[in-house]
Amino acid sequence: xxxxxxxxLSVLSGLILAWNLHTxxxxxxxxxxxxxxxxxxxxxxxxxITSFTGFFVAMFCGVGYxxxxxxxxxxxxxxxxxxxxxxxxxxxxxxxxxxRIIWGLWWTxxxxxxxxxxxxxxxxxxxxxxxxxxxxxxxxxxxAVLSIFACIDIVIVWKSIEWWRxxxxxxVLSIRSGGGMAPGMEAPLWYNLIALLxxxxxxxxxxxxxxxxxxxxxxxxxxxxAF
Amino acid sequence: MNFLxxxxxxxxxxxxxxxxxKETVNASLSFALVILLLFSFAFDPDAEQVRQISGxxxxxxxxxxxxxxxxxxFARELVNDCLDALIASPATGxxxxxxxxxxxxxxxxxxxxxxxxxxxxxxxxxxPQRIALLFLVMLLGTWGITVIGTLFSAMTVNLRLRELMLPxxxxxxxxxxxxxxxxxxxxxxxxxxxxxxxxIWFRLLVVFDLIFTALALTLVEIVLVG
Numbered sequence: 439x440x441x442x443x444x445x446x447l448s449v450l451s452g453l454i455l456a457w458n459l460h461t462x463x464x465x466x467x468x469x470x471x472x473x474x475x476x477x478x479x480x481x482x483x484x485x486x487i488t489s490f491t492g493f494f495v496a497m498f499c500g501v502g503y504x505x506x507x508x509x510x511x512x513x514x515x516x517x518x519x520x521x522x523x524x525x526x527x528x529x530x531x532x533x534x535x536x537x538r539i540i541w542g543l544w545w546t547x548x549x550x551x552x553x554x555x556x557x558x559x560x561x562x563x564x565x566x567x568x569x570x571x572x573x574x575x576x577x578x579x580x581x582a583v584l585s586i587f588a589c590i591d592i593v594i595v596w597k598s599i600e601w602w603r604x605x606x607x608x609x610v611l612s613i614r615s616g617g618g619m620a621p622g623m624e625a626p627l628w629y630n631l632i633a634l635l636x637x638x639x640x641x642x643x644x645x646x647x648x649x650x651x652x653x654x655x656x657x658x659x660x661x662x663x664a665f
Numbered sequence: 666m667n668f669l670x671x672x673x674x675x676x677x678x679x680x681x682x683x684x685x686x687k688e689t690v691n692a693s694l695s696f697a698l699v700i701l702l703l704f705s706f707a708f709d710p711d712a713e714q715v716r717q718i719s720g721x722x723x724x725x726x727x728x729x730x731x732x733x734x735x736x737x738x739f740a741r742e743l744v745n746d747c748l749d750a751l752i753a754s755p756a757t758g759x760x761x762x763x764x765x766x767x768x769x770x771x772x773x774x775x776x777x778x779x780x781x782x783x784x785x786x787x788x789x790x791x792x793p794q795r796i797a798l799l800f801l802v803m804l805l806g807t808w809g810i811t812v813i814g815t816l817f818s819a820m821t822v823n824l825r826l827r828e829l830m831l832p833x834x835x836x837x838x839x840x841x842x843x844x845x846x847x848x849x850x851x852x853x854x855x856x857x858x859x860x861x862x863x864x865i866w867f868r869l870l871v872v873f874d875l876i877f878t879a880l881a882l883t884l885v886e887i888v889l890v891g
Binding site: 504556557567571575576582584586587588590591 | 813816820821823824825826830833834837838840841876877880884887888891
């Protein structure tokens with residue numbers, strides 16, 4: 439059943455992404471001031487939202503583990519964090535490429551960029567902590583606590599655009615006040631978000647499947663050593 | 666009241682142990698002096714440049730020196746399984762944690778109080794007229810470092826690479842508090858007017874301290890006991 443869901447979601451996200459690439463590169467005109475490079479926003483913003491969503495869902499899985507003690511929830515939290523970190527890396531790289539063209543800099547210590555990088559480092563630390571602990575229950579407990587702490591920092595990142603003066607572009611989506619994109623240009627961004635969320639769900643399900651197999655192999659190995 | 670009494674028992678034990686051995690404070694202080702020396706090679710410390718980066722230098726020294734104190738906080742309990750005995754004692758996880766926090770905070774503030782005048786002498790910085798405000802910033806910023814550092818010290822105490830893991834985990838987490846403390850310290854050390862635009866950093870420090878103290882007290886039982 440899970441395999442069928444993985445295949446269905448992969449096909450669906452692949453189709454949406456292919457359709458979107460067609461729209462983004464062949465139908466939408468260049469932006470007046472930025473030229474062709476503005477198209478990177480169609481991957482930068484959805485990847486950022488996907489990573490934030492993942493980090494928060496991972497925190498809830500961690501809280502779920504602390505309440506129920508089910509290791510499956512911890513496996514879900516770990517899988518979601520790994521995939522979200524990959525999307526966070528995509529966000530940093532695409533942002534950096536855009537910054538090189540528009541600002542003339544690969545990187546600037548703008549508060550939002552800095553905060554996002556801080557978040558990225560925290561989740562790298564999360565994975566390092568997980569790798570350093572062998573005992574599954576201790577690993578799950580510590581990871582859940584770290585995830586809760588890290589999510590509080592994400593809130594500061596999310597609010598930082600309002601708190602600090604920043605050279606990062608203002609909000610571009612119409613759901614936030616001051617949204618600056620034309621309606622026809624905004625739609626592919628939302629479709630890309632849906633496609634990336636589906637893609638992340640596929641990757642998370644595959645990762646959870648791998649972890650479940652790993653647990654099975656470990657238990658068989660222990661069983662074999664016992665005799 | 667009982668909470669504070671138990672916490673104080675843990676804090677007094679740690680402080681008494683440190684006063685007798687002085688190992689952590691001496692190491693932390695020596696490390697702080699080495700960093701202050703190294704900074705002098707990293708840039709040419711003329712008056713204007715130091716004025717602009719004084720807050721950053723000071724808080725980097727505090728953060729680096731603080732890690733040494735925080736690293737030892739729970740690690741010193743590993744000998745003779747003292748940590749297990751401490752957890753099995755009538756004191757709750759929150760009381761042990763709060764006691765450890767108070768001890769670490771006292772030691773870190775003591776190291777900072779020694780470092781500040783040395784920093785002023787080495788880099789020819791005039792201590793500000795509003796030294797009470799600078800002290801308030803030090804107290805608020807240090808509490809943020811202490812509360813997160815102590816919790817993560819408990820989390821990493823049983824890891825082989827704890828000396829490496831603790832700074833890797835806590836520095837990113839401390840960035841908001843460090844930014845606030847650095848901004849305010851730079852303004853105060855430069856004797857610049859503390860305008861309304863800097864009030865947000867005070868608020869950030871207070872909110873950061875409150876949120877993470879509450880969170881740490883809530884979660885420490887899970888970290889220590891399970």
